[in-house]
Structures are given as C-alpha cells and as structure tokens.
Amino acid sequence: MTTALTNRDVDHSPGRSPSTPPARRRPRTRRRTLAWAAFFLAPSLVPLTAFTLIPMISSAWVSLHEWNLISPMSWVGIDNYVNLLGDQRTRAAFSHTLAYIVGYLPLTYIGGLLIALALNAAIPARSLLRSAYFLPVVTSWVVVALVWQWLLNPNSGLVNTVLGALGLPEPGWWTDPTWAMPSIILASAWKDLGFIMVILLAGLQAIPGELYEAARVDGASAWHRFWRLTLPLLSPSTFFVVVISLINGFQVFDQVYVMTAGGPGGATQVVVGEIYDLTFRYGRAGEASALSWLLFAVVLLVTLLQMRGQKRWVTHA
Amino acid sequence: MSRTIRATMRGAAPVLAGLAAIGMLAACSQGSATNSDPDPTTADGESGAPVTITYMNFSANGGNEENLQAIADAFTAENPDVTVEIETVAYDDYFTSLQTALAGGTASDTFELNYENFVTYAASGALAELSDVPADVYTPSLLDAFTRDGVQYGLPESFSDVVLFYNKTLFDEAGLDYPTADWTWADEQAAAEALTGGGVWGDYQPVSFHEFYKTLAQAGGQFFTEDGSAVAFDSPEGVAAATWLIDKSGTTMPTEADGAGTPDFDTNLFKEGKLAMWHSGIWMFGALADVEGLEWDIVVEPGDAQSASAMFTNGVVVNAASDQPEASQAWLEYLTSSQTMVDLRISSGWELPPVADEAALSAYLEQTPPQNRQAVFDALESTVLPPVIERQQEMQDILTEELGNAAADRKSVEDALADAAERINALL
Numbered sequence: 001m002t003t004a005l006t007n008r009d010v011d012h013s014p015g016r017s018p019s020t021p022p023a024r025r026r027p028r029t030r031r032r033t034l035a036w037a038a039f040f041l042a043p044s045l046v047p048l049t050a051f052t053l054i055p056m057i058s059s060a061w062v063s064l065h066e067w068n069l070i071s072p073m074s075w076v077g078i079d080n081y082v083n084l085l086g087d088q089r090t091r092a093a094f095s096h097t098l099a100y101i102v103g104y105l106p107l108t109y110i111g112g113l114l115i116a117l118a119l120n121a122a123i124p125a126r127s128l129l130r131s132a133y134f135l136p137v138v139t140s141w142v143v144v145a146l147v148w149q150w151l152l153n154p155n156s157g158l159v160n161t162v163l164g165a166l167g168l169p170e171p172g173w174w175t176d177p178t179w180a181m182p183s184i185i186l187a188s189a190w191k192d193l194g195f196i197m198v199i200l201l202a203g204l205q206a207i208p209g210e211l212y213e214a215a216r217v218d219g220a221s222a223w224h225r226f227w228r229l230t231l232p233l234l235s236p237s238t239f240f241v242v243v244i245s246l247i248n249g250f251q252v253f254d255q256v257y258v259m260t261a262g263g264p265g266g267a268t269q270v271v272v273g274e275i276y277d278l279t280f281r282y283g284r285a286g287e288a289s290a291l292s293w294l295l296f297a298v299v300l301l302v303t304l305l306q307m308r309g310q311k312r313w314v315t316h317a
Numbered sequence: 318m319s320r321t322i323r324a325t326m327r328g329a330a331p332v333l334a335g336l337a338a339i340g341m342l343a344a345c346s347q348g349s350a351t352n353s354d355p356d357p358t359t360a361d362g363e364s365g366a367p368v369t370i371t372y373m374n375f376s377a378n379g380g381n382e383e384n385l386q387a388i389a390d391a392f393t394a395e396n397p398d399v400t401v402e403i404e405t406v407a408y409d410d411y412f413t414s415l416q417t418a419l420a421g422g423t424a425s426d427t428f429e430l431n432y433e434n435f436v437t438y439a440a441s442g443a444l445a446e447l448s449d450v451p452a453d454v455y456t457p458s459l460l461d462a463f464t465r466d467g468v469q470y471g472l473p474e475s476f477s478d479v480v481l482f483y484n485k486t487l488f489d490e491a492g493l494d495y496p497t498a499d500w501t502w503a504d505e506q507a508a509a510e511a512l513t514g515g516g517v518w519g520d521y522q523p524v525s526f527h528e529f530y531k532t533l534a535q536a537g538g539q540f541f542t543e544d545g546s547a548v549a550f551d552s553p554e555g556v557a558a559a560t561w562l563i564d565k566s567g568t569t570m571p572t573e574a575d576g577a578g579t580p581d582f583d584t585n586l587f588k589e590g591k592l593a594m595w596h597s598g599i600w601m602f603g604a605l606a607d608v609e610g611l612e613w614d615i616v617v618e619p620g621d622a623q624s625a626s627a628m629f630t631n632g633v634v635v636n637a638a639s640d641q642p643e644a645s646q647a648w649l650e651y652l653t654s655s656q657t658m659v660d661l662r663i664s665s666g667w668e669l670p671p672v673a674d675e676a677a678l679s680a681y682l683e684q685t686p687p688q689n690r691q692a693v694f695d696a697l698e699s700t701v702l703p704p705v706i707e708r709q710q711e712m713q714d715i716l717t718e719e720l721g722n723a724a725a726d727r728k729s730v731e732d733a734l735a736d737a738a739e740r741i742n743a744l745l
Contacts, residue, residue: 069420070441154574175574177727264573265722280413281710283437285420 063290068283080290090291092266093274094298096181100270101249103185104192108245109238111189112196117230119197120204130201134194141191145258148187149174174260177267184255184268191255192248196241203237204230232315239314243306250299271295369400370641370648371425373418375411376475376631376668377403380604384661391657392648399644409580412710419443419636426639427649430471432462432630433703433713439465440707445635445642446470447649454654459671463632471632472653475668478696479531479627481505481619482587482595482605482687485612487512496594498695500619502535502561505594509569512593519569521583522596524562524724526713527627527703532558534701537622541704546745551738556730557621563724587613598629599693602666606686614687617696626696629703631668669693708744715740 038045063080065073084090119130136144151158152173160170171179207230215225231238253272256262262269262277269277271291278288377385382405389401404425406414412434418424430438438444447469452460455473463471481496488495491512496505509519522528529550530540538554541547550558571577571586584601586592588608596618605613618626633652635645652658659670663681670677682690706712716737723733 068441069416070438070443155572156575172574175572175725177725263718263721264725265718265727277714280416281714282708283416283441283710 059289059292062285063293065286067285069279069285070283073286076286080287081294084287084290084294089269089274090294093269093271093291096268097250097252097270099181100185100188100252101246103182104188104249104252105242105245107185107189108192108196109241111193112241113200115193115197116200116204120201130198133197136191137194137198139191141254142258144191145187145255148183148190148255149259152183152186175264177264180260180264180268184252184259187255187259188252192245196245199241200234200237203234207233235314236316239306239310243303246302246306247299250295250302367398367400368641368644369402370427370639370645371402371404372427372429372633372648372652373404373406373411373415373425374429374633375406375408376429376600377405378407381665381667384665384667387661388652388655388658389648391655392651395651396647399648401648422638424636424638426641426645427633427635429474429631429633432632433705433709435463435471435632435634436465436705437707437709438634439470443637444470445637445639445645447472447635447646451650451654454673455671456673459630462630463634471634472649473671474631474633474653475662476628476630476671477599477668478629478693478700479596479598480615480617480692480696482597482601482613482615484587484590484593485614486590487517487593491593495614496616496619498617498692500616502619502621505619506569509565509594513569516591518571518586518592520565520594520596521570521577521586521592522562522565523578523583524566524717524720526716526720528562528596529558529716529720530704531618531625531627531701532561532621534625535618535620535623536561548738548741548745551731551734554622555734559720559723559730559734561621563720563730566724599666600668602687606666614689615692616689617692624699625701626699627703628697628700629668630671706745711744712741715744 062073064075064077066076066080067073115133119126119133123129152160154160154170154172154175157173159173163170174180174183211229211233212225215229220228251272252270253276256268256270256273257276260268262273272295275288275291275295278284278291372389374385385403385405389403393400402425415424415428424443450460450469450472456476459473459476460469463469463473483496485495488508493508493511496508505520511519513519533540533550533555536554536557538552538558539549542549566572566577571582576582583592583595583597584604587595587597588605588611590611599615605611617624633649635642635649639645653670654672659672659674659677662668662670663678664684666684669681678694681693684690704712719728719733719737719740722728722736723730728736
C-alpha cells in the first residue's frame with residue numbers, strides 16, 4: 001500500500017508533469033503533504049493524544065468536582081483548589097518535595113560532573129566504567145529502592161555496619177524522620193548519576209580541543225581552563241540537566257513509595273505521593289486532580305523562570 | 318445527621334450475642350441437625366444461554382486459591398450454564414484494584430468486601446440490591462452487618478477472630494507455663510520478657526489501628542462517644558491501650574528496622590520458631606499446620622480491665638453495573654451457604670462459614686492443630702468489631718501514623734492520641 005501511494009505521488013509531482021496547471025495542483029499537493037505528515041506523526045501523536053492530552057483535559061474537569069471514582073461526580077467549582085491551598089498536608093508535601101530537590105540536584109550535578117570529567121580523560125577501562133555508571137539508570141526503581149533500603153537498614157545494613165566499625169554515629173536512616181529524606185536522596189542520586197554523567201560527557205566532548213591548546217599556549221592553569229573554558233562551554237548541557245532534573249525532582253514518587261511509603265510519621269510524603277494516596281487510598285479523585293494541576297503550575301513557573309534566566313549564564317558557542 | 322456508623326462494643330452487641338451462641342452450641346452439638354442446602358438454581362431457569370460471571374476477592378490469596386476454585390467448580394457442576402471466573406488479588410492491592418476497576422467500568426460482576434469497607438461502597442451506590450435472600454441460612458447478626466438503611470447489599474461470606482498463638486517448644490525451654498484464658502496483659506508481658514533473647518522475640522502485635530481499637534476495648538475504653546459525633550479514645554484507657562502496644566516494640570518485639578511491618582515478616586518469624594507469642598488471626602491455621610517440627614497452640618487473647626477479641630467478617634456483593642444480576646446472586650448464595658463451601662472451609666481451616674446451622678461447625682473443633690480450637694469460639698463470647706465511618710481508610714491511616722509517632726518516641730502517647738483525635742474528628 002505504501003508503495004502504491006509513493007508511486008502515485010511521484011507520478012503527479014510537478015517535475016514529472018509540467019503540463020498540469022499549477023493552480024489546481026498546489027492545494028492537492030499540500031493536502032497530500034499534510035496527509036503524509038499526519039501518517040508519519042501518527043505513531044507518536046495517537047498515543048500522546050490518548051494517554052497524555054485527553055487525560056490532562058479530563059483531569060482539569062475532574063479537579064472541579066468531588067468524585068470518589070465510584071459515585072457520579074458532583075460539581076464543586078474551585079473548592080478543591082481552595083481547600084488544598086489552605087491544607088497543611090499540601091504545604092507539607094510541597095516542602096518535603098523541595099527538600100528532596102535541594103539535596104538531590106547539587107548532589108547529582110556535582111557528582112555527575114566529576115565522574116564525567118574523570119571518564120573524559122584517557123583512563124584505563126574507560127568504556128567499561130562508563131557502562132558501569134550507566135547501569136543503575138536502566139535498572140528498575142523498585143529494585144534500586146529495595147537494595148538501598150537494605151544497605152541503609154539501621155540495625156543490619158552495610159552502611160551502618162561500616163560506620164559502627166569506624167566508631168561513627170549510626171543514623172536511623174529511613175526509620176528516622178530526620179534521616180528518611182536524606183536516605184531517599186542518596187538512593188536517587190546513586191541511580192541518576194549515570195544519566196547526568198552521560199549528558200555532561202557528551203557536552204564535554206563537544207568542546208573543541210583547539211580551545212584548550214590555545215589556552216595552554218596562553219599559559220592558563222588547569223583550574224583556569226576548567227573554570228573559564230569547560231564550565232562556560234558546558235553551560236548548555238548544564239541547563240538541560242538542571243531543567244530535566246528539576247522536573248523529575250518535582251515528580252519524585254517511586255523510590256519514596258517503595259522505601260518509606262511517605263513515612264515515618266509522614267516525613268517523606270511528597271506531592272505525587274499525596275496525589276496517589278488521595279486517589280487510590282481515600283477516593284478523593286477531585287482533590288487529587290486539583291493537586292496535580294497545582295504541581296503542574298509550579299513546575300511550569302519554575303521552568304519559565306529558568307528559560308528566562310538562561311540568557312544570563314548559558315553560553316551558546 | 319451523623320454520617321458516622323458506629324460499631325463499637327455497644328453497637329455490636331447483637332453480633333456478639335449471636336456468635337456467643339454459635340460458640341457454645343458448636344462446642345456441645347453432636348451434629349444432629351441436617352443442613353438444608355439452599356437451591357441455587359435461580360440462574361439456570363432463566364434463559365438457558367451459557368453465561369460467565371466474574372468474581373474478585375482477596376481472602377483466597379496466600380493459600381486458599383484452590384479451595385475457592387473448588388467451590389466455583391462445584392457451583393458450575395450444579396449450574397452448567399454458569400461459569401465463574403475468579404480473580405484473586407492480595408489484600409494490600411485489593412482496594413486500589415477494585416476502585417480503579419469500578420471507575421473504569423471493568424469491575425467484576427461480584428466481589429468481596431470486608432465489613433470495614435462495606436459501608437464506603439454501599440454509600441457510593443456501587444452495589445446492587447439483593448432480593449429474596451434465603452435469610453434463615455445465615456447467622457442473623459452477620460447478615461445484618463451487610464445491610465445499609467434497611468437494604469441488603471451483601472451476603473456474609475465468612476467470619477474469623479484473632480487469638481494469641483504461642484510456640485510450645487519455646488515455653489518449654491524457658492520453663493514457663495503455657496498461656497491460659499485467665500491471662501492478663503501483665504502475665505503476657507512477664508512471659509514475653511522472659512522469652513526474649515538469643516535470637517528469639519517474646520511477642521508480636523502490630524502497632525496499628527486494628528490492634529488499637531481492640532486493646533482499647535480490653536482496657537475498658539470507647540472508640541467513639543455514645544452518640545458517635547466524636548472520638549473518645551483520647552482517654553486514660555486509650556493511653557493504657559496505646560502504651561501496651563508501643564512498649565513492646567524494641568523490648569520484647571522486633572522494631573520496624575528489624576523488618577517488622579514488611580509482608581509476611583511475623584508469619585515467617587513464627588514459622589521459624591523465633592517468635593514465642595503472636596497476635597494473629599485464625600486464618601493462619603492452614604499455613605501453620607504444614608510447618609514440620611513447629612509445636613504450637615492458641616489461647617484467647619489476654620485482656621486487661623476486660624476481655625475483648627477482634628472479630629472480622631467478610632461479605633460478598635453484586636456490582637450495580639453487572640448485566641447478570643440473577644446469576645451473580647445465585648453464585649454468591651452458593652459461595653456463602655452451600656454444603657460444599659462449609660465442608661471446604663472447615664476441612665482447610667480457612668475462615669469460618671457464616672451459616673446459622675451450628676452443627677456444621679462442630680467438625681471444626683475435631684481437627685488439630687491447634688489442640689485448643691475451642692478458643693476460637695470462646696473468643697466470640699466477648700468480641701469487638703472495627704469502628705467504621707465513611708472515610709474509613711483515612712481514619713485507619715491517621716491512627717496508625719500517630720501510634721507510629723508515639724512508638725518511635727517522636728511524640729508522647731498523650732500527644733499522639735490527642736492529635737489523632739483532632740484529625741479523626743475532622744473526618745466525621
């Protein structure tokens with residue numbers, strides 16, 4: 001079928017039949033071009049519409065109702081938003097999410113950058129190490145979270161065993177409200193380091209070697225070369241990594257669900273965890289949808305601010 | 318109008334009386350009565366065309382899947398036009414699956430609900446009204462538990478209670494006497510302290526909503542006020558009950574960091590002979606009977622000011638959206654009252670059948686282990702049902718979370734209960 005379409009397209013193309021009047025031909029060609037565009041876009045457009053756009057629009061509709069998923073919805077207007085904004089649980093969920101981002105973002109960026117710099121140098125077994133650092137990225141979150149839960153077990157975990165042997169204090173990790181979020185941050189940073197590393201490594205390799213040679217000729221030290229050349233030229237990659245990590249950070253859920261389920265005592269209840277509980281534990285889908293839109297608004301705002309701010313610090317070569 | 322449904326000690330009085338009667342009769346009955354098997358033929362007289370109905374449940378999960386399938390097969394053998402497709406989901410995921418399926422319009426024709434969650438679903442209009450129920454085959458109080466505003470929305474499917482399991486070998490080794498029905502909290506605590514050590518824990522009782530409302534009753538307290546308009550557990554009795562639960566953690570009982578609270582943790586600990594006393598349900602009999610070399614028995618749970626045992630009951634309901642309501646109800650009647658079901662539940666040590674015929678239960682007592690099966694019925698003499706409100710899950714989560722705060726010393730017991738009271742009152 002594809003072949004037939006292609007043949008017909010070729011036969012009627014302007015180059016092949018110059019005698020056909022252009023005025024009648026052009027709209028048909030445009031229509032055909034559009035049909036082809038639709039045909040090639042369909043594989044991503046159809047799922048995007050079915051699984052993202054339509055659910056988004058319907059969640060906006062649901063957010064204006066009270067709905068327990070079973071009974072018919074009843075209209076409440078913007079009550080859900082008003083209630084959420086006044087609810088201490090919402091504020092707690094956002095502040096836990098922010099605490100996560102504040103710990104997670106610098107840790108993954110600096111860690112990822114150090115590893116990228118090391119793996120960009122000519123060291124032995126470089127490809128093997130690159131794969132090794134990327135392995136956690138493609139591992140299931142449930143597996144990673146369970147492994148870290150075991151490593152950070154306050155009584156029998158490997159981490160506390162080592163800390164104890166060194167005579168250091170042994171925190172309660174995920175059983176202690178103070179240490180529960182750091183535990184999650186640690187596990188998340190470990191898993192996502194490889195992703196940040198790959199993006200930054202690609203950025204590093206795109207920096208032309210001549211620039212470093214010129215800098216050396218001018219007598220720039222290694223520190224100066226890093227500070228004045230590498231970092232500014234890496235800034236587009238940095239910008240990308242920060243935007244992506246922030247969006248992912250606001251949506252943190254899997255590792256929290258497996259490691260602490262929001263506990264202990266609600267200390268790690270993040271926004272998406274709250275959305276999950278509202279919907280599937282408490283049958284309050286209206287409020288959950290409203291909270292999703294609040295989260296969307298926050299992410300959008302933060303991303304717009306970053307887009308605007310990037311002019312000041314992102315160097316486009 | 319109060320939207321609260323109270324099922325405290327007072328509200329449950331008829332259930333208690335009815336079950337106490339069963340207990341005593343089961344103990345002395347010689348099986349004289351004959352069981353009148355209800356005629357489940359409502360379905361096949363109808364159209365004659367073969368139909369398939371679906372049934373979703375949690376209580377067969379973890380060992381009783383084959384027993385449930387056998388009941389379904391027996392039903393189809395008697396009603397060749399009706400096939401039952403069973404879906405069994407673990408309890409932890411059950412209500413998420415059910416809710417999502419109902420919202421998506423893909424829920425099964427029939428499904429299981431526990432007593433605590435029945436009200437939430439009946440109030441939401443998700444359940445079909447049942448008519449011409451053969452009321453006389455069921456224990457009346459259990460049948461009543463599945464009505465709302467005078468309408469029968471479900472049939473009782475099973476009942477069970479919680480007892481104190483103990484490892485006889487560990488008691489023998491420590492030179493201690495076995496627990497008796499006269500024990501109080503103090504006796505249990507003394508034994509637990511003596512038994513803990515050398516890789517063995519003395520006791521296990523979860524710090525949770527379900528243990529709290531029961532120990533509250535054991536301490537002589539009330540969960541709700543008399544008119545049900547507010548909670549009443551932030552009382553001296555509440556503090557005593559919460560303290561009893563949380564003081565075990567880390568002394569005679571493993572903590573969360575030891576693995577407590579993870580699935581099957583306590584079951585495995587008891588099976589491995591590393592747990593001396595265990596507060597658990599009679600549905601564990603089947604799983605424990607298979608463990609070689611484990612010597613165990615049961616006793617009614619120790620009380621404090623008074624004796625009180627937790628009783629649970631599960632029901633089955635027809636989806637309001639089902640296009641096979643008659644066949645569905647016929648299946649549910651078979652599932653909850655047939656002789657096949659009674660025999661299977663009794664021989665397998667599953668939860669008990671909800672039938673009014675006491676003789677049916679006498680065979681249950683003749684089986685071992687445990688030796689002291691009579692304790693299952695003795696416990697029914699003073700039971701407490703879970704407190705139930707429409708926003709059930711939120712109430713349970715709040716109480717479990719605040720008790721957890723007290724257990725981890727993040728709050729005093731008094732503060733934790735006061736905070737829980739304030740948050741739960743806001744749900745009523």
